[in-house]
């Protein structure tokens with residue numbers, strides 16, 4: 001950049017120098033031309049004054065101008081000679097500042113003819129102007145050029161000298177008519193006998209002004225001035241560059257300060273954000289710690305390997321399960337398996353967590369002492385960066401209390417409040433399950449409708465409470481008289497339904513009914529009373545006596561009615577003719 005600026009400055013300086021130098025030269029040339037014009041006017045004016053004030057005065061006094069004035073007392077040079085003398089004197093007196101002399105192509109003096117190239121070149125151009133107006137004044141234009149003379153530059157200037165004064169014309173014409181002049185001209189092959197008219201070209205004044213000295217002085221001055229100016233400009237430029245560099249440096253340092261400020265501001269902003277983030281993290285960590293503490297206090301937490309081996313348990317796990325931490329670590333969760341859930345339950349759970357999903361559900365576990373407890377579990381698979389499961393985190397809430405309540409509520413909904421036997425709703429479910437199984441396996445099912453005989457009098461005589469206790473006792477005897485897979489439910493009042501699943505033949509049902517009749521008829525000790533009661537039973541068999549619950553109940557009821565009509569304490573199988 002600096003080199004470029006200096007280069008431009010140098011080129012501009014050189015061009016400026018030559019422009020100034022040429023301008024000065026041109027000015028000098030113009031001045032020289034103007035001076036030549038002035039010198040011409042001065043010379044011709046001096047000649048006119050001389051002709052009028054000197055030559056004419058002497059003529060009036062009886063003397064006058066004469067070419068031979070040197071040998072004639074009282075005579076002076078003619079105006080043309082005066083002009084020539086004036087030129088010669090000027091040349092000497094002005095130390096060759098300029099030279100001028102009258103010239104013409106008719107002049108017989110060798111020094112005043114067309115003696116060099118310039119005069120021979122310029123004279124025809126002056127002569128050409130002479131033809132512009134043969135009878136009147138002519139606006140003469142000088143002819144000039146610059147040329148080299150002996151190694152010096154000079155202005156050559158030629159200005160027309162027209163015939164203005166009649167006395168001059170008369171004198172010149174008379175001079176030309178002289179025989180010796182005619183003779184001289186002929187000998188020199190110059191036109192003789194020329195006669196001049198007013199306004200016509202009489203001769204010319206040649207002026208030579210040397211320029212070299214002035215030009216040398218001017219160029220030297222220009223050089224000095226240029227050097228001074230260029231020095232000042234160069235110094236200014238260097239100063240400007242120095243200042244601009246300093247400014248640039250200052251600007252750069254300002255920019256650096258600005259950048260530094262921005263950086264500091266950003267760092268402060270970052271630090272602020274970091275602080276806020278740290279505060280957020282601390283707050284989140286604090287909240288998380290609180291959550292973890294809360295979870296740890298209230299939840300049963302364990303961590304297991306992908307193959308289900310326990311590697312970490314919390315205190316709550318130990319408290320609820322009854323196992324110590326040492327007993328649990330290294331085991332799998334089968335250690336608390338209660339056997340309540342089918343194997344499909346755990347298969348589904350393992351499938352879910354093995355594919356990376358969270359499994360949630362309620363599990364019934366067993367403590368070390370054998371008690372059941374319910375937990376609401378969520379098992380979260382923990383994955384590494386590659387998505388591979390590395391841990392299972394189990395969080396369980398002990399819901400045994402709620403579960404017991406739910407089970408109790410469910411029990412109440414499905415059991416008779418007085419006897420605890422399944423009620424109609426549960427019987428309905430059992431019916432559906434057993435009938436479906438029997439249909440699949442072509443097995444038979446027996447439905448025994450039981451109605452106590454003469455229960456109302458007990459109620460009426462001993463009170464409702466005794467009646468209730470008797471109903472409870474009857475329920476227990478019926479319950480204890482059947483298999484685990486069979487169902488006895490209270491149908492209402494003193495009526496019971498017994499559902500015998502999968503009987504091999506109807507005799508089995510008959511035998512069981514007889515056994516129950518004998519059981520029921522045994523005396524009861526209730527509130528200090530020994531009571532006796534019997535029952536009437538009707539039996540219907542699936543599938544021959546009915547295809548569904550309604551049909552089977554209806555037909556067993558009808559058969560029971562027949563048993564009751566038969567005196568009670570007996571059992572009747574349903575037969576279609578009972579409808580008659």
Ligand SMILES: Nc1nc2c(ncn2[C@@H]2O[C@H](COP(=O)(O)OP(=O)(O)OP(=O)(O)O)[C@@H](O)[C@H]2O)c(=O)[nH]1
Nearest residue numbers: 451452453454455456457459464465467468493494
């Ligand atoms: N204590 C008590 N009595 C009930 C209950 N539910 C119904 N009963 C009574 O049981 C009796 C049943 O009536 P029935 O079966 O007609 O009377 P029964 O004397 O057994 O008549 P038979 O069956 O023809 O022998 C009614 O008196 C009901 O009030 C109950 O929950 N508790």
